[in-house]
Amino acid sequence: MPRRTTLLLGILLLAALVLAALLLPIPSPAEMRAWADEAGAAASVVFLAAYAVCTIAPVPRTAFNLAAGLLLGHVSGVVVALTATIVSGLCGFQLARLLGREFVTRNLHRTSVHAVDARLSGGGMLAVASLRLIPVVPFAPLSYCCGVSSLALRPYLVGTALGSVPGTIAVVVLGDALTGNTPTALLICYGVFAALGAAGLLRVIRTAAPAGDRMAGVASRPDGAAD
Numbered sequence: 001m002p003r004r005t006t007l008l009l010g011i012l013l014l015a016a017l018v019l020a021a022l023l024l025p026i027p028s029p030a031e032m033r034a035w036a037d038e039a040g041a042a043a044s045v046v047f048l049a050a051y052a053v054c055t056i057a058p059v060p061r062t063a064f065n066l067a068a069g070l071l072l073g074h075v076s077g078v079v080v081a082l083t084a085t086i087v088s089g090l091c092g093f094q095l096a097r098l099l100g101r102e103f104v105t106r107n108l109h110r111t112s113v114h115a116v117d118a119r120l121s122g123g124g125m126l127a128v129a130s131l132r133l134i135p136v137v138p139f140a141p142l143s144y145c146c147g148v149s150s151l152a153l154r155p156y157l158v159g160t161a162l163g164s165v166p167g168t169i170a171v172v173v174l175g176d177a178l179t180g181n182t183p184t185a186l187l188i189c190y191g192v193f194a195a196l197g198a199a200g201l202l203r204v205i206r207t208a209a210p211a212g213d214r215m216a217g218v219a220s221r222p223d224g225a226a227d
Contacts (some may be wrong), residue, residue, distance in 0.1 A: 036071040044072060044080050051084035056091045059141045063173035077172040082161070085168060089143050089160040096147025120212050121150040123204035125159040130200025132163025133193045 035041040051064045064084070068077035120127055128146060131137050146156050170189040 006092030014186075021196075028040035032071060033073075039137060044076060047071060048080050048084045051081065052087040054089070055084070055088040055139060056095070056143075058138055061085065061139050061168075061172055065105030065168055069174070074173055078169050081168050081172055082136075082165065085164045086157065086161055089139070089164075090157060092140050093147040093153065096144040100148040102146070117149045119204065120146060121152075123201075124151065125155040125162070127204045128156055128159025128202050129163035130197040130204065132160055133200070134164065135194060137197075163197070170179055 018138075036047075039046075047068065051061075051068070053065065055061050061081075065081050066079040067168075071077070072080055123130075128142075128151070131142055132139075143160075166189070170193075
């Protein structure tokens with residue numbers, strides 16, 4: 001398709017969206033909650049599926065967490081959001097492992113690739129949980145990185161679950177951020193989570209030596225044996 005035609009279609013689509021936003025009635029948060037209540041369990045199932053599928057791609061989870069609190073309430077919203085987070089993380093991990101692990105294995109001799117792989121696999125659950133706690137670390141790209149590393153599935157899932165709990169609960173409970181004003185409490189929570197994540201990563205970096213360094217240490221011993 002010619003570039004000019006693509007540009008014209010994009011402009012027309014944008015204009016249609018703007019026109020729809022101006023002319024169509026926008027439901028209030030109370031009306032959306034009422035619709036979800038009327039749908040019953042189906043609303044939770046559909047929302048969980050949409051959340052899990054969409055966030056396999058690099059789509060921010062914050063909007064889904066806010067919507068979970070708005071549509072489903074605090075308790076159901078947290079349960080659905082956390083379940084969808086784990087499902088999404090599992091799918092992203094397995095997809096990356098299926099498609100990209102061979103490439104990483106071929107390039108493990110490179111210093112940068114080997115260092116990242118060693119930190120993730122050596123840090124295990126603590127490394128994943130720490131990274132998940134830091135709000136600026138994107139969810140899906142981290143899932144991909146873990147999937148192509150040597151990290152085992154179990155510590156990845158446990159770390160993802162533990163590291164996602166605080167932020168998910170905070171955003172679901174503070175669903176009133178949908179008003180357009182970010183609550184001060186939400187910013188404080190993000191700051192605390194980032195500090196905890198940074199502390200965890202610092203510990204991982206200090207204690208999880210790359211496998212190559214450990215092997216070099218063993219080889220340098222007179223008897224060549226490990227402790």
